[in-house]
Amino acid sequence: MSDATAAPVSTARRPLAGRLKAALVLFAIFALMPPLAAVLNDPFYVLIGTRILAYAIAAMALDLILGYGAMVSFGHAAYLGFGAYAVAILSRHGVNDLILQILFAAGISAAFAFVTGAISLRTKGVYFIMITLAFGQMAFFFFISLSAYGGDDGVALAQRSTVLGMDLLKSDFGQYYVTLALLVGLFLLCHRIVGSRFGRVLTGIRENPTRMEAIGFSPFRYQLTAFIISGCITSVAGVVLANQAQFVSPAFMSWHRSGELIVMVVLGGVGTLAGPIAGAVAALMLEEWLGALSKHWKLFFGVFLVLMVLFSPRGITGLLEQLGLARKRQ
C-alpha cells in the first residue's frame, strides 16, 4: 500500500468531464432532430421533442437535489405547475415575454420551495418523500380551486410567449430550439454548481452528514438552497410546457407527474445530470411508443422499469458503462 508513487495532485475531475461529454453528445442529437423530422416529413416529432426537452430540464433539476443531495422530492410537479400558471396568469394580464414569465415562475417557486423545503428538511428518508408529496398535493388542490383560471378544467392560452418582442416561439421549430437553448444553458448552470464549492458541500452532505457537521457545515442551509435552485429550474420546464400545449391545467402538477420525474432521474442514472436528460427522452419515447401499441402500456413500462432496475441499477448511465461506452466511476 505504501509503495504508491507520489502522483501529482489532481482531484478526480474525470466524472465531471464525462458528464459534460455525454451531455454534449445528447445536445448534438437534439439539435439534429428537427431537420431529420422535416426530412421524414413528420413535423409532429418537433412538438413532441419540445415536450421531451422540457421534461429533460425538469428531470435534470430534480437530479440536482435527488442525485447530488439525496433529497427525494415527490412533489416536484408543483414547480411545473408554477411555471405553467406563470404563463397563464401573466399572459392574461398582457405580459407575454418569456423572460418575464420565467422570472415570475422562478419567484413563486423560490418562495414555495423556501417555505416547504424549510419544513420538509426537518424530516428524513421516507418522511421527506411523504411531506414533499403532501405539499405538492396542496399546490395541486390550490390550482384546482382557482376558478379564475378554469379550476379543474384549466385554461387555454391565446398565444405563445415572445422573447424580447420577437416571435421566436411562434413556429414549432423556433419553440424547439428556444427550449433546447434553455436546456443547454441550464445544464451548464447545474454543471457549474455541482463542481463548485457549494456543489462539493451538497455532495458531502449526501455522503455523510455527520462528518460534514464535524468539519463545520450545518447541512440545512445548503440543502435548502439546493432545494430552492432545483424548484426554480423545474419551473422553467413548466413555462415551456404551457407554451408547447398552449393549455394549462392542474394536471401538470399531479402527483403522477412527480413520480414520472423521479422515474426519469432513476432511469437515466442519479447524480449524473446528463443521465436524467437521457432518462426523460427514454421515458417519454417509451410512453409514446408503448402507448401507440397498447392501452395497457403502463404495465409494459412497469415491466421495463423492473428489468432496468434489476440489470442496471445505475440506469442508462450504468448501462453505457457496462457496454464500455462511458467511463466507470471509481
Place this chain on the structure above:
Amino acid sequence: MTSLTVRNLTKSFGALKVTDDVSLEFVPGEIHAIIGPNGAGKTTLISQLSGQLRSDSGTVLVGERDVTRLPMSDRVKLGLARSFQITSVLPGFTALENVALAVQARNGSSFRFFRTVSDEAALNDAALVALREAGLDHRADITARSLSHGEHRRLELAIALATEPTILLLDEPLAGVGGEDAEAFVANLQKLKGRFTIVLIEHDMDAVFALADRVSVLVYGRIIATGTPEAVRSDPEVRAAYLGDEAGEVV
C-alpha cells in the same frame, strides 16, 4: 489558563448514566489521555464535548467561551475538532477532497456556485499539508472507500487537522492499527504535540504512556483518577478498577 474546561457534565441514556458528573480542565499544549474499559463512556464524553450529543447538564467552555448550547458545526469554528472512533469520512471523495472540504469550511464562503472547486489551489495546498502531517499525502488521489483501515485512521486525523483546530479530540485514533503502523502513527502524533491541546482516547497503553502528559481514568461515566501517567499507573484504585493485569506487567 485552560483551553477546554468541563464542569459537572452528565448524560444518561434512559436509566443508564453514561457521563456522571465529569469535571476536567485541559491545559494548552498538553496531551491528556482518557482511558477506561469498554463502555465506560469515553466516546459519549467526546460527543458531548464536540457537540454531537447534547448534555443533560453541566458546562463546556472553550477558553472563556461557554459552548454548551452550540451545535457541533459551530464548535468546530471555535477550534474544537474531533476524530471518530469508527471511521466517518466521505467514501466517494478522494482523500484530498475529504480534507479540502474541511479546509473550505474555514476559508471563505461555501455559497459559491460557479468556480470549479477542484481548481482552487489554496484549498488543495492546505489539504495536502494536513495530509502530510497525518502521513497520507502519497495517497491524496485515492478515493476514500478504497483506502485501507490504517489509512482511514490517518485520514480522520488529517481532516481534523485541516479544520485549523486549537483543541483536538481524538477518539481512539489507533483503533485496529497494529505493529509498525501503530508505532509510525504514534510518531506522527508526537510531532503534533505542543501545537494543540489534545484529548486522546486510547486503549493502546504503549501509545498512552508514550504520548500523554496527563491521564484521566473514566469508569462507569466517572473520572476516578487524574494525574501523570506514572501516578495513575500506580494508583491502587485505578489498578483495581481497570488496569489490572496489564498494569501489573508494565510495573
